[in-house]
Amino acid sequence: MKYLNFFAFLLLLTSAKYSYCQKQSVVFSSPNKRLMLTVNTADKKLAYSVKLGNTTIIKSSALGLVVDSTNLGDNARITGAAVLSKINEDYAIIGNHTVAHNRANEAEIPVTAWGKKFSLIVRVYDDGVAIRYTLPANAKRIDSEHTAWTLPDNIAKIAWADYSQSYEGLNYVTPLDKVTEGKTIMGPITFQTNGYYVSISEADCENFPDMAFMRTGNVLSVNYPFAKKGWEIKPATAVLKGTYKGKPVSPWRTTLVAGSLNQLVNSDLITNLCPPPAKGSDFSWVKPGRSLWQWWSVGEPKLDDQKKWYDAAAKLKWEYYLVDDGWRNWKQDGKDQWQLLKEVIDYGKTVGVKSIVWVDSKEFRKAPERRAYLQKVKALGADGIKIDFIPDATAEIMQWYAETQKECADLHLLLNFHGSVKPTGLRRTFPNDITREAIRGNEYHMTRYSRVMPPQHDVTVPFTRLLTGPADFTSVILNPKELTSTKFTWPHEFAQTIVYLSPITHFADQYQFYLDSPLFDLFQQIPTTWDETRVLSCTSLGDIAAFARRKGNTWWIGVMNGATEQEVKIPLNFLTKPTKASLVYDGETNTSVDRKEQVVSNKDVLTIKLRPSGGFVAKM
Template sequence: MSKLFFIFLLTLTSSVFLFAREIKVKSPDGKIEVRIHQNKQLTYDVLSGQNALLQGSVIDLELENGNSLSAGLAIRAVNRSEVRTEIVPVVPEKRRIIPDRYNQVEIRFRQPYSLLFRVYDDGVAYRIVTHFPDSITIKNEAAIFNFSLTKMIWYPQVQPRTDADVFHTSFEEHYTIKPLDSIPAESLIFTPLLIETSTSAKVLLTESDLVDYPGMFVKNNAGKGFTGEFAPYPLEEKMVGGEFKQWAVTKRAGYIARTKGSRSLPWRVIIISSADTDLPSNDLVYRLGSPTPLTDVSWIQPGKSTEEWIIGSNLYNIPFQAGINTDTYKYYIDFARKFGFERILLDAGWSDAMDLFKITPTLNMDELAAYAKSQGIKLSMWTLAATLDRQLEPALGQFNRWGVDFIMTDFIDRDDQKMVNFHHRVAEACARHKIMLMFHGSFKPAGFSRTWPHALTREGVLGSEYNIWSHRAAPPHNVTLPFIRMVAGPMDYEPGLLQNGTKETFRPIGNYVMSQGTRCHQLAMFVVYDSPMQFFSGNPSTGLQEPEFMELLGNIPTVWDETRILEGKIGEYIITLRKKGTDWYIGSLTNWTGRSLTIKLDFLDEGNYELNAAEDGVNASRYAADYQLIKKKVKKGDTLEIKLAPGGGFGGRIRNVD
């Protein structure tokens, strides 16, 4: 939804532009400039102030029939526009109103192509538009980003699998930090990735509005930057995997997409920030997503859910055998109702993974659905993507009968054109059935949540489940995510583990899963991480013994009127401030370095407020589950001193009590 304040459109079609060699466009504040060059190739530069961040970057599109954008670059028209709008998102992931201000240039070529460049105060985006009357087969897209002034690159690298080609990945990796010239040429990298320059600028590379087209990977371009890599179209597939099967491509075509001849390709997005703290609150990717086609959005209800798979339903102090059964899920329903969660998730195991109508015998779905309804709690269901694809309409009908208003679908692990289309097809079907959803084992959202606002969150992140079997979900990684992955859209990390370990005491133990870092580190994630549907992965049996802590956690919203980053540095620490109504929420994370931080409460309005928070206890550096609750009166102008243990955190609410 957009509210248009002012659009100024100036169309220049004079013949002088047919021979233009350079076209310039600046951001509204004049600080960022793009220079587009028409030579033998179509190239562009991006400048921030006096610094050239990209130089000689190349744009081209090659069709299977030999036609290409660069074959005869005669310009027919150059159209310029200034756009000053506001977007009112259906689901406010970061803020209730999003300013959308940019200057745009549209270059129309004599051949049936156009090129759009938008220059914002916080970045640059371009997309190719085709104008063919019939369908086209795209052999390749040349998206070459030649960066200047590079210092270090933060990037996630695909780890090759033994049962599938390199374009199969769950998009769950650490961020490796290396100089550009030391990244191996064969490394396949998925986005977003971050370029740290020798100036103060940070540049984040990603994409948006990914529709009927493969996602963009990149490779090192001879130490000059990165070149886009796209998964070729899948021609043949086979089913692979053990308990959770998925389709793997065994033969690919010599092209990346077959698509409509008249269409817009995805946006290539270059986000530019002068400070680390600008990145976590940036929503440029969302702004570039296509507006939603949905007219009735009243049924879209963000919130919080329980999640039992990570801890293996390992409950205790109960009079029944825990597991995938009716009693266990009734216990979860009671827990959710007690602490303000709107729903529970039935994760993998409630049915045969390959047949959503073959329900586990120990589970009575009709009884459970009736009990959930009586308690005012909704049910959410896990599905295997290959199974959901095959049983889509009847399965969604069954979910409607059970009162299910949210589903997860899992084990996709691809972003070729066919799988991108799967995401849109499932989202459209779920919208017809008024069911919200999220994708696991999937690529970053890339503007998807603006088009399909009921797709509330997305995995594509190395998250809490990795504590089951590895040391990978550690605090330095956790405090990197807001600055890189989260910029591309909401992420389902699934925080809230209530067993916690220090760097020395942590062990990956299945069915007794602990987090790395403190209890308050887990709490703070509910404020720091964008996810309109947050999943609490902790053990309810532990939570019931700590009601004050759980009430604090349960009262944290998942959508926001405003987001600010008070302080932060990539991979080191962050202080996030969120507003909902008249209340403010603070979340802070640190890596394995303990810190003392001062937060000035200048953001408060005049009046009386109460702080209700949890901070690391005095022994949290040795016993990571140690915390202390804080409850005190505060007002505008006060300062809040917080101490973060190694791997620590702070989470709290400042409530207006007038």
């Protein structure tokens, strides 16, 4: 048996001198030397495991990509010394904080299986590990993948989502044995074990189909719901070609490990694994903000109603208005929908509100049509585009996403994919990909479609889908009619803007509800990106989500409760001095608030009684 420590490896020989033994094992450690990744070939099967100190995070689990009918995880042997490198960089990021720290140890391990040569590339961070495969020379087809995560025996809770082509399935927190077995489920999947929170997903998916999961016992395996029979490897057409250091590769398979929900949410593992923007790129034009949006509350936009929406956005001091599906049907004598759309956008500029325009992806699935359409939208004066109804996330469509990200970046168009696949960290490469749907949001809580959202979903998605990147949940329902099924409270709804990260936040309801709200002044001030984020200690996976976020010198607290009435305490020890605070509690009904203005200090502890589906908001 041979062992390789990341910092002191001596025993792996060159391929010329290498003699095979029944089990080879190489061990790599994180920069702080606490998290350990082991890769081995016991019984000629390529496998890995993860430990944090003496605690097992992932038990011995299969590795293997099936290429041209050959499983690269079988009959495998490590054929030489790993090529080691270190990752050490900082970069600006728009989201939970302003700077991401990318510190990792990386190794490229040469492997041979059935005579095919490839490499396993691994990275070990203080807060997680990532593994990807290089493809053998002249590979023509990917048939399937056998990468798996064998979970520890004592899973306290696990958070997961139903299968959905566009990630709009319900999210749950259950015991492991309640997770659907033998059927596709969607990630990220987050579980609590041995005092740690672990989340598994993927990063830097450029030209592979989207990865989902399937459970068998305590094993979660890679599943390709949009490429069940595999796919042919085709030449990449996008700037993102699915290569790393010049070699064709799979996406990273990620395992995020955190000692708390705060560490989990603040991890930048997914973006750290993605390439930076191209040299010379300038994304200073990417501006977060708040947006009005009419489709949820009133349906298709009416041409003669648009000025009222822009005027309302201006009164709210919001930066954007989204002209959603329906503008294509506008007509006036002598004017087509494009001319009318330009008039609407021009009016928005006169009141200081920028415009985002909805489009169906079928308008431009091919490159020439896509470029022409995007140029036309930009020429109208729009600042962003919302692209909806995107096909299944096959390898080809993942290239379409990358091409669209690049072309929108070139045209300085903000980008919001709807009816889409989950992000995999490539907003680092293209920061104009500022938010996307890929979540069961408030479109699934609306009376005109008889849709009702259960409260557990609301307090679960911050620790599943949102771990991969911003989500356009279309937050904040205030209309009492829409809050009669599940009686979400107004503070719960407002807290969505604090708990759910979306650098452009689209507010769901009709504008008059915000203008008439007792929280009108707070709507004028709420940020959408943050300098610092803290997940508060009263947070419990699947029960309650409580976040404190700082923008400049101002702290905002958002608390969202699940289905059970409860009382929580929030220490204000993050404050640096006594300060005026606006405190918004659940009111006597779910569509009222109990608002208080008082001075608070870092010695205070707030005691908050939460209704079922209730919430709390504070600005201080």
